Amino acid sequence: MSVSLQRLRYFHVIASSGSFSAAARKLGVAQPALSYHIAEIERHLGARLLERSARGVSMTDSGQVLFRRADAILRQVEDLEDEIRETASVPHGEVTVAVAVTMARPLVPEIFAIMDARYPKVRTHILDVGSVPAMELIQSGRADIGLVPNAADMPDCEADAVYTEGLCLISRRDGRRSKVAPIRFDEIGDRPHVLPNRNYDLRRRVDEAAIVAGCRLNVRYVQDSQEMIRAIVLAGLASTITQSAQFNPVFERPLLDIRPLVAPEIKRTHAIVRRRDREVTKAMQAVNTALREAIASLVKKGTFPGQYIARRSASSRSRTSG
Secondary structure, eight states: OOOOHHHHHHHHHHHHHTSHHHHHHHHTOOHHHHHHHHHHHHHHHTSOOEEEETTEEEEOHHHHHHHHHHHHHHHHHHHHHHHHHHHHHSOOEEEEEEEEHHHHHHHHHHHHHHHHHHOTTEEEEEEEEOHHHHHHHHHHTSSSEEEEEOGGGOTTEEEEEEEEEEOEEEEEOOSSSOOOSOEEGGGSTTOEEEEOOTTSHHHHHHHHHHHHHTOOOEEEEEOOOHHHHHHHHHTTSOBEEEOGGGSOTTTTGGGEEEEEEESSOOEEEEEEEEETTSOOOHHHHHHHHHHHHHHHHHHHHTSSOSEEOOOOOHHHHHHHHO
């Protein structure tokens, strides 16, 4: 038999204790058994390790070499055991998150702040994309979880609704006071708009609402970049229809008229989504918790002017899914 970890421990304790009898008491192993294991190590290595005397045992030169190496190896094993135990209880690993771009700008820094403070061993990779690409990333498995609207359109996925907000008509303010009163679709008129293309869920929802209201929107600019849409609106070139959450509440919203749309009203509910067949790791649970806390915090601050949806109990989820 080779020099096993068990035999290294026996040798280490005998050499540290200075006698076989003391080591036997400490290890709870019979003294003849310890003598047998030491003899087997010496036979395997071809070297005398311990010298017996009336005062106990002392290490030979070979024994001192083995003791130093055994001490380092056993310490590494202890460190490894501690690390494994910690890993089993502390979230760790990498999680890829797809976030609909209309929510990403204020949300991402908040998520990273929570993750850095509470889950430093989780590496969070956030992809800010359109709602449809975000859904595709989740369904294809390239994203572990996502925050997207219209989760009901995603088969084979678990959805945890977390935030809802109505769409608004948003334009550069042209008076001293901001217009905040709701506006009907048929009151929008022919003012120019900037909107994303029809591959985006938001654009499709706006077009459907315009059809219901029996009016035609004047879409002057088609831009998929949220940064470009914001720039065009802030420059006063066009209005847009979107969630007000994507405009900064301190520096941008005071410059804008933000009017909730009614008749018909358009609400978008965002949910934290994952594939049902995807194993839920502790790291994914940590990111899910951080997403919820970040959204709740932004709603409380007014950065997200919609409503936070508290987590349902397990019993209510099972009733709903049944």
